[in-house]
Amino acid sequence: MVSEKMKELGSNRSVIRELFEYGKKRAAEVGSENVYDFSLGNPSVPAPKSVEEKIKSLLETDPTVLHGYTSAQGDANVRKTIADNLKKRFGASVSPDFIYMTCGAAASLTVSLKALAEEGDEFITFTPFFPEYRVFVEMTGSKLVPVKTIDGTFQIDRDAFEKAVTPHTKGIIVNTPNNPSGVILNPDSVKAIIEVLEKKQKEYGHDIFLISDEPYRELVYSDTENPVFLNLYSNTILCYSYSKSLSLPGERIGYIALGDAMAGKSDVYAAICGAGRALGFVCAPSMMQRVAAACDGETADVSVYRENRDLLYNSLTEMGYDCVYPDGAFYLFVKTPTANAKDFSDKACEYDLLVVPADSFGVEGYVRIAYCVSTDMIKRALPKFAELIKEYK
Numbered sequence: 001m002v003s004e005k006m007k008e009l010g011s012n013r014s015v016i017r018e019l020f021e022y023g024k025k026r027a028a029e030v031g032s033e034n035v036y037d038f039s040l041g042n043p044s045v046p047a048p049k050s051v052e053e054k055i056k057s058l059l060e061t062d063p064t065v066l067h068g069y070t071s072a073q074g075d076a077n078v079r080k081t082i083a084d085n086l087k088k089r090f091g092a093s094v095s096p097d098f099i100y101m102t103c104g105a106a107a108s109l110t111v112s113l114k115a116l117a118e119e120g121d122e123f124i125t126f127t128p129f130f131p132e133y134r135v136f137v138e139m140t141g142s143k144l145v146p147v148k149t150i151d152g153t154f155q156i157d158r159d160a161f162e163k164a165v166t167p168h169t170k171g172i173i174v175n176t177p178n179n180p181s182g183v184i185l186n187p188d189s190v191k192a193i194i195e196v197l198e199k200k201q202k203e204y205g206h207d208i209f210l211i212s213d214e215p216y217r218e219l220v221y222s223d224t225e226n227p228v229f230l231n232l233y234s235n236t237i238l239c240y241s242y243s244k245s246l247s248l249p250g251e252r253i254g255y256i257a258l259g260d261a262m263a264g265k266s267d268v269y270a271a272i273c274g275a276g277r278a279l280g281f282v283c284a285p286s287m288m289q290r291v292a293a294a295c296d297g298e299t300a301d302v303s304v305y306r307e308n309r310d311l312l313y314n315s316l317t318e319m320g321y322d323c324v325y326p327d328g329a330f331y332l333f334v335k336t337p338t339a340n341a342k343d344f345s346d347k348a349c350e351y352d353l354l355v356v357p358a359d360s361f362g363v364e365g366y367v368r369i370a371y372c373v374s375t376d377m378i379k380r381a382l383p384k385f386a387e388l389i390k391e392y393k
């Protein structure tokens with residue numbers, strides 16, 4: 001006998017993975033150069049040179065230390081470097097004693113949610129959202145409550161948000177720049193989130209946490225400023241990952257940070273350590289902790305993503321596609337010319353264009369195009385996109 005819930009999760013691939021697997025099969029049939037796979041958010045630019053250099057220099061150090069266990073919450077020097085950098089880069093006051101090293105954003109989120117969740121709790125997120133949030137929240141026995149944003153801009157609808165906050169709301173998950181829309185929350189949205197949370201905390205007399213999921217923090221291509229929630233709302237739990245910024249998704253490294261301003265930070269941090277222990281997420285990969293600290297604040301060459309964004313956004317818009325302008329991350333969110341996004345994605349497959357229907361992201365009538373691919377592939381795919389849209393004219 002096994003857990004039916006876990007069996008179901010393990011047996012049904014996400015729609016993204018389904019398309020990715022289809023792409024591999026199709027490439028074997030028609031050649032990989034003829035398949036335009038925009039399904040997966042896997043960084044397409046290499047990690048910065050400093051990552052390689054740091055790994056090489058670490059390999060010269062004592063292997064029993066380098067590959068040994070660190071403290072469960074992460075190496076003390078690593079946490080100090082990250083805390084110092086949060087101060088230097090964002091003016092955020094965080095003590096190394098309130099940083100917890102993790103295996104990427106997925107672990108940052110699951111540990112944070114597990115640390116907070118009690119029977120009957122609800123966690124709000126805004127549409128569109130990373131589909132794994134549902135899995136992560138439900139794993140704790142809590143309920144995910146998606147709140148609609150303003151169609152087309154995907155900024156916060158203050159009234160809809162305020163109505164969704166109940167005495168059961170333990171926290172909200174915010175993701176900016178956003179996967180899948182590429183949108184950065186504007187100052188009005190940020191203000192709405194904070195004002196509503198502060199009002200409701202007072203009204204209900206308990207904490208409501210803001211979990212800020214920031215794997216795309218450094219992937220910003222315009223002057224739009226990405227909010228630093230740590231500085232804006234004291235009950236912020238920062239969930240960070242180096243997967244996208246340093247192009248290290250397979251190395252599984254990130255962290256959780258609580259700001260000095262969080263009143264209950266000792267209890268929250270203790271619960272984070274407990275959740276890490278309960279989930280088996282103690283001592284994040286030791287060598288990667290050191291690499292992350294040494295390269296914290298650097299990025300892979302994100303100018304490639306900017307070039308891809310400009311090329312894809314401008315070309316598709318010119319062809320008549322209705323695209324959301326992405327300020328960051330590496331996704332283009334496109335309104336489908338037919339109401340059913342799955343039908344459109346299926347039709348796109350006939351042109352060997354693999355684009356993800358966004359229904360599982362909580363929004364109907366959109367597809368996500370991950371442009372973390374080679375610019376050359378985008379150029380070769382453009383005539384296919386042009387043919388595809390003609391079918392709907």
Ligand code: PLP
Pocket residue numbers: 041103104105106107130175179213215241242243249254
């Ligand atoms: N959160 C968002 C919004 C993501 O897009 C992803 C990965 O694509 C994750 C979390 C998980 O990131 P990681 O690979 O660091 O676990």
